[in-house]
Amino acid sequence: MTATSATSRRPILLTIYSTLVFAFIYLPILVLVVYSFNRDGVGGFPPRHFTFDWYRQLTADSAIWNSVLNSLYVAAGAVVVSLTLGLLAALALDRADFPGKALFRRLVLLPLILPGIITGLSLLMFAVAAGFGRGLTAVFFGHGTALISVATTEIFAGLQKVDRRQEEASLDLGATPWRTFWHVTLPNLRLSLIAAGLLIFTLSMDEIAVTFFLIGSDNTLPQEIWGRLRRGITPEINAISTLILVVSILLITIWYHLRTRSEKPST
């Protein structure tokens, strides 16, 4: 009896197409996960014989776990470097004027928009010219530098929500700028810092392009997987990939909830 207006009718073709696009995005990942439980290896169809064998093999694989430790070391270092410099940079962009401010802003963004190979090679040249060797420390400096602008953007946004008057009140009551920063500004930025940290951590764990050129003999997890891929495919790689998938999703869900929480008005 009541008609459907054009604005509310759901177009059928578009719905089907969107579903197909969703399928395209998810099918490869699903295939990956499913075959990590397949006894007969990767490939062939359909998968029979469910097994946890590959995961069992994974737990005994010390090279992988060493590389995980290395990745954690790198990621932790990257978080420290990026957050520290990102915090200072965000404060500087928000509160100070200095010559070259615009150039600085663009320069800091470059590693994110340029293909990783360029940043990686540039840092390699620098490391060689300056006498630092390749290795895990070089990698975490590289990640830390490249990800500064991720921290800066996130913290800058958080700064906009800090009530300037709280800082003024603190100064008015006699606290030094340092005390004010530590006890007023920083706690307000807590959510932004945690969110930025999570994001940097996740990006660093997965980073491969810059890492490729700065790595020495110790591998990060992506490098380790890469090495094995050159040698051949085993479902063990599916297993570790599935684990990475689960952890990534977890971290990102936490990040997302932190972000939406910070956008709600504080009472």
Added chain:
Amino acid sequence: MIPAASTSLSAHLLDVRAVSKRFAEKEVLKTLSLNVVAGEFLTLLGESGSGKTTLLRLIAGFEQPSAGEIWMNGERLDTLPPYKRRVNTVFQQYALFPHLNVRENIAYGLRANNTPKREIAPRVEAALAMVRMSEYSDAKPTKLSGGQQQRVALARALVNRPQLLLLDEPLSALDANLRKEMQGELKSLQREVGITFLFVTHDQEEAMALSDRIALLKDGGLEQVASPREIYAHPATAYAAQFIGQTNLLRGIVRSGIAECGALRFPTNSSDGPGLFSLRPERIFPASEVSGDPDSVRFSAEIRQQFYGGSTEVLELLCSDGQIVRARISAAGPLSGRQEFFFFAPDAIPVNR
């Protein structure tokens, strides 16, 4: 098929027949029926939540009625999508296309309906001239002031020569002076163009100044539909009496043709039982004025407060039974103490709750 309203069909442009609208659990419009006469300026007046905007959107086609039908010119309207209705809307925030300039905005509807090219330009020019925005034809909407944007929105709607123009609180975003100016422009525009205007507002003064008829809505239902003078002089309900203009609501009991509202007693035609009466403040006079009329009802009251207003002032009167009544009298200098006042019994209009 739901039977049409009792008045003659030929003068009706729009026929809203027992329309209801429900959003989730809430019923926003309750079996509402309304006619709109061709060529009139009809205002939908009400508070927020009264359903006036919902009704407008149903007529425009952005929502579907949960029950009931809407007819225009003898044809079913609510089954048509918005782009097939000969109805155009002026939106509350104008909704001008930011990527098109003024001329392109106005021409949009003509283009969408495949109007022949050679017809478009002259019609757009005429519309621009009509709202006096010809010099701004190349400007982008973001560069215009609120009042200017509003005129472009009007032109954009009117250029399509709709049978009915809907205006969704178009003046609420303007400041007071501009508002008064635009009110005048709207009224003369409507007369000039002759198109039926359906205007939504919560401002009763605006409604009274502009409309041929007012439809007062409350909680999704129609309180009263009448001309401004009619509603003011003969409000059908207490709500109508209070919402439009100001009034004193006198509560009391009617016995054998006499209403006893506390200290005030007056003859009335109402039937016996509890009664509610609306007495406008300007219909109460100081007893010093000549009052030999047999219908006049005298009472004494203490002047509690006096609000000076230039040509008139409002007195807050405490009657001997404790009820407070407001009177609007011609400016009379500072007053105090106990005084005598009177009003005419027929001015105490019985209203429904």
Added chain:
Amino acid sequence: MYSRLYKLAVSLPPLFWVVLFLLVPYSLMFAHSFWVTQDGSIVHNWSLHQYFQLFTNPLYATVLFRTLRIAAFVTLFSLLLGFPLAYFLSFHAGPRKELLYQLVIVPLWVSYLVRGYAWKTILGTDGVLNGALEYLHITHEPLSALLYSPLAVVLMLTHIYTPFVFLPIYASLEHIPRPLVEASHDLGANSRFTFFRVILPLSMPGLLAGATFAFVLTLGDFLAPILVGGPSGTMIANVVQSLFGAAYDWPLGAAISVFILFITVGLLFCTERLEKRWTFQ
């Protein structure tokens, strides 16, 4: 409100760091592109020799043009997939919009390597796709042309960059005030007219941002060709990689890198200008 000392304290360290660890390295790369290799070592003779080589040597030119073609296809396909999806979510998804949005974002955070590997296992001659096709009796022999080809690279990178392209387009579409769509319908335009005359123009900034992103990142990708590209799918970044590795010619590698950098910066500059023209808020 902030003392000079405060301002210095917050701006100097990042400035210093960024100059030392970004500006200097990129400049070093830039400088190298003008030098030459002689007898296995780098000689600081300044010249445009390397750039000349890049464009005249048919070997490099072929790979460069193949890379540009692949980047164009990836961008095109990502847009064809990402735009309708963003449009559907923004205008027709109703109450499940937020959930669906999260679902689209999630793959972005799944390791690039993991997703590339997934395609490797799907497209191979013993892979899942061939297995499925044979099982369903659609083919009787494995298709060997799937893996190790430019097609595989395009498929994999489209898969990776569709969510990337989706994001800014969705943001742009969400920014379009819904009353504009209603106004368009009110004035007599049907959905198709509204889409092409109102929605598409207003979504341009997002579309340009997404397209640039996909193009630029594909241009510099060296992992996808190794994973699934094979010899016929080599891209320009692989050439760079080998020049810094086994083929030891840093200056030439630097020149190609700088060239990629220029295309990137140039494209971003153009898009930024275009975006400013197309933003109306």
